[in-house]
Amino acid sequence: MILLSRLLRPTLLVLAALGLGGYAWAADGPSLARIKATGVVVMGYRPASLPFSYLDDKLKPIGYSIELCDRVIAALKLQLKLPELETKRIAVSSATRMPLVANGTLDMECGITTHTAERARSQAFSITTFVTxxxxxxxxxxxxxxxxxxxxxxxxxxxxxxxxxxxxxxxxxxxxxxxxxxxxxxxxxxxxxxxxxxxxxxxxxxxxxxxxxxxxxxxxxxxxxxxxxxEPYAIGLSRDDPAFKRMVDEVLAGLYRSGEIQQIYKRWFESPIPPKGINLRMPMSEAFKRVIANPTDTPDPAFYR
Missing domain, CATH: 3.40.190.10 (Periplasmic binding protein-like II)
Known part of the structure; x- marks a missing residue:
C-alpha cells in the first residue's frame, strides 16, 4: 500500500489541482463498467515509435504517450478503488490501431495517432497531447x-x-x-x-x-x-463512451494545469532517453504551448497554426 501511494502521488496532486479528489467518475459507461468488472484495462501501444511509444531493451512499452496513459491508469486505480488493476498491453500498427479502438478491443490507444474529423466518425479522441x-x-x-x-x-x-x-x-x-x-x-x-x-x-x-x-x-x-x-496527436478512445473520455481528459488537463506536463515533455523530448540515450533536443512548439494553456480536442488544423 505504501508503494501504491508513492506511485499514485503525482495523480493525487493532479486530481487535487482539478478539484477531483472526491469526484466519483460514473462507472455506467461501457469502458469504465468493463474495467471495474474485469479488473483489466487494455492499452494499445506502438512497438517502434520513439519517443512516444516503443519497446525498451527489456521489451517493455515506454514513451511519452505511454506515460500519459499510465497517469490515466493510476487515476483509474484510485477512483475505482482497484489498486490491483491489471494493464494488458497490445501492440498495434498504423493499420490495426483504429479498428481495435472501434471494435472495443482497446480501452486506450497510446501511440502517435492524429485526430482528424474523418477519424472521429469511428472513434473518439482525448484532448490533444502533442502537435507536430x-x-x-x-x-x-x-x-x-x-x-x-x-x-x-x-x-x-x-x-x-x-x-x-x-x-x-x-x-x-x-x-x-x-x-x-x-x-x-x-x-x-x-x-x-x-x-x-x-x-x-x-x-x-x-x-x-x-x-x-x-x-x-x-x-x-x-x-x-x-x-x-x-498533426494534432491524441489518445484514441471509444466513440460510444463519453464518460471514459471525460475521465481521460480530466487527468490530462490536470497535468497541463499543474505544470507537470513540462517535466514529462522534457523527459522525452529534451533529455537522453532509453535505451540508447538519444536526445531529440526538441523544445515544445508554440502550438502545443497554446494547447496546454487552453486544452482542446479539436481536430481543426487551423486551430494549431
Whole structure:
C-alpha cells in the first residue's frame, strides 16, 4: 500500500489541482463498467515509435504517450478503488490501431495517432497531447522541400497514416506523377529511403527526427523546412463512451494545469532517453504551448497554426 501511494502521488496532486479528489467518475459507461468488472484495462501501444511509444531493451512499452496513459491508469486505480488493476498491453500498427479502438478491443490507444474529423466518425479522441507537422526527409544531396520538387519520383510514407493520404491527394490534384510506396511502419519506410527505393520519405517531423537520430550516418539526411500539414496527436478512445473520455481528459488537463506536463515533455523530448540515450533536443512548439494553456480536442488544423 505504501508503494501504491508513492506511485499514485503525482495523480493525487493532479486530481487535487482539478478539484477531483472526491469526484466519483460514473462507472455506467461501457469502458469504465468493463474495467471495474474485469479488473483489466487494455492499452494499445506502438512497438517502434520513439519517443512516444516503443519497446525498451527489456521489451517493455515506454514513451511519452505511454506515460500519459499510465497517469490515466493510476487515476483509474484510485477512483475505482482497484489498486490491483491489471494493464494488458497490445501492440498495434498504423493499420490495426483504429479498428481495435472501434471494435472495443482497446480501452486506450497510446501511440502517435492524429485526430482528424474523418477519424472521429469511428472513434473518439482525448484532448490533444502533442502537435507536430508533416515534412519531407531526403538525402542531403537532394534536399527536397516540396512535393512539386518530387514530380515523377518515388516517395514513401507509412500505410494507414494521414501522411500517405495527403500525399495521394496532392499527387492526384496536381498531377505530379509521383510513385507512391507504402511502408508497413515508419522504420520500414525509412529503410526504403536508405536503400534508394524512394527519393523522399513524407512523415511527421518528430518521427523523422527520431528515426534520423537512431541510425549511423543520420547526418546524411535532411528534413524540409516547409511543413505540409499540421498533426494534432491524441489518445484514441471509444466513440460510444463519453464518460471514459471525460475521465481521460480530466487527468490530462490536470497535468497541463499543474505544470507537470513540462517535466514529462522534457523527459522525452529534451533529455537522453532509453535505451540508447538519444536526445531529440526538441523544445515544445508554440502550438502545443497554446494547447496546454487552453486544452482542446479539436481536430481543426487551423486551430494549431
Amino acid at each position: 507537422e508533416t515534412k519531407l526527409m531526403s538525402r542531403r544531396a537532394d534536399a527536397f522541400q516540396t512535393l512539386a520538387d518530387l514530380r515523377g519520383k518515388s516517395v514513401v510514407s507509412t500505410i494507414g497514416t494521414t501522411s500517405i493520404q495527403h500525399l495521394h491527394a496532392v499527387n492526384e490534384q496536381q498531377d505530379l506523377g509521383i510513385r507512391l510506396i507504402a511502408g508497413l511502419d515508419d522504420p520500414e519506410a525509412f529503410h526504403l529511403l536508405q536503400t534508394g527505393r524512394a527519393r523522399a520519405f513524407m512523415m511527421d517531423d518528430v518521427l523523422l527526427r527520431s528515426l534520423q537520430a537512431q541510425v549511423s550516418g543520420g547526418e546524411g539526411y535532411v528534413i524540409s523546412d516547409r511543413a505540409l500539414t499540421v
